[in-house]
Each structure stands twice: as C-alpha cells, then as structure tokens.
Amino acid sequence: MAKRIVYEEGEIVEEIMKQELMFPALSLNHVSFICKSVSRSVKFYEQVLGFVLIRRPSSFDFEGAWLFNHGIGIHLLQMDTMTPPSKKVAVINPKDNHISFECSDVDLVMKKLGQMCIEFVTAVVKEGGVEVKQLFFHDPDGYMIEICNCHVLPVLPVSQINGKMMRSKNEVCGVDEAVMMDNLLVDMMGISF
DSSP: OOEEEEETTOOEEEEOOOGGGSOOOOOOOEEEEEESOHHHHHHHHHHHHOOEEEOOOTTOOSOEEEEEETTEEEEEEEOTTOOOOHHHHHOOOTTSSEEEEEOSOHHHHHHHHHHTTOOOEEEEEEETTEEEEEEEEEOTTOOEEEEEOGGGSOOOOOOEETTEEEEOSSTTHHHHHHHHHHHHHHHHTOOOO
16 A cells, blocks of 8 residues: 655655565664684774674684674675775775764774774764764775764654655654654664773
8 A cells, every 4th residue: 555645735646665565674684894814803893893703604614703793793704815905995085885883982982993003084974053973994904984973963764855845644743753763763773882
C-alpha cells in the first residue's frame, strides 16, 4: 500500500512504500579492510580505537582477524601482495573515503592521538548554532578514519521537494516524528570512548 503525502498547496504525491520492495536492512554489521600485516592492524584498532579481538570462523583458509566494539565489527584480511595506498598515507584528506566513529569527547581522542604520534587533521562543521568537531587520520594501511561528535547534529529527514515542505495529513505528527527519530538515533548512536 502506498503512503500519501500532502503538500501545503494540497498536491498529492504517491510515495512507493510497498513492503515487498523495502530492503530489510537492520544495521551496519562490519567493515572489511585488506591489510599487509593483520597483527599490526589488530594492535592499532585495539590501542587507538578500543576494539576487542573476537573469534572468527575456523573454517576460513586465509589469515585475518575480527574485532568488535561500539556496535560494529572490523574484519581484517591479510593480503601479502597489497599495494599500499601511499597517496592516502601522504595526505590526510577529509573528503576521501573513510569510516566514521562517533564519540563523546573528541578533544580526549585528539590528545590520545598526539601521545601516540599519530598524525591527524581537524575540521569543524557549524550548522544552526551546532558545532561538530572532526578528526581524520589513517590506520597502518592508509585507510581513513574519522572521529566526530556528530550526535550533536540533529538527524532530520530530507522532507522538501522543490523547496516545499512535505506534510502528512496530521500537521502536528511531522514535527513529533522528526523529534522521535532524532532522539532514537542519538540513543542508538550514543558511542563513547
């Protein structure tokens, strides 16, 4: 069954939301990285980001490691012939591909990275009186990692088409739904170091 959304001017738009067409994704389970040295990468993710080495299936016939913390897994795969991403290691570019971890104290992580002599760059995003702090750095194989306090930025659905605010038939529930989604996401992503 399709859901009807009524615009301020009364236009009706059919939004396809058929149950059989929706992807049944629940959450992000893990990210997987190939690396030159599994042991070096395990040490990095344990010491820098607090991940814990967990058991992986014994049926695998290749070297690797699984780590878990903060509601997400990291799977490391040994690749002896891997060409290191030297351009990424040389330049820390916040606009490059990266994985982001939310934390409650970016300054503490910055201090920890400095103590461990890990090079990083910082950025600040300002939006509607809210300030998001970001740190970017590389793991031993050159993969970009971001640490941020993104939980301070409200997560609101994009509900505008052609500059017109989409409204449900019940004018009040749109605001209530946005606040509920924001609170739910903040609770779900309440990751801290």
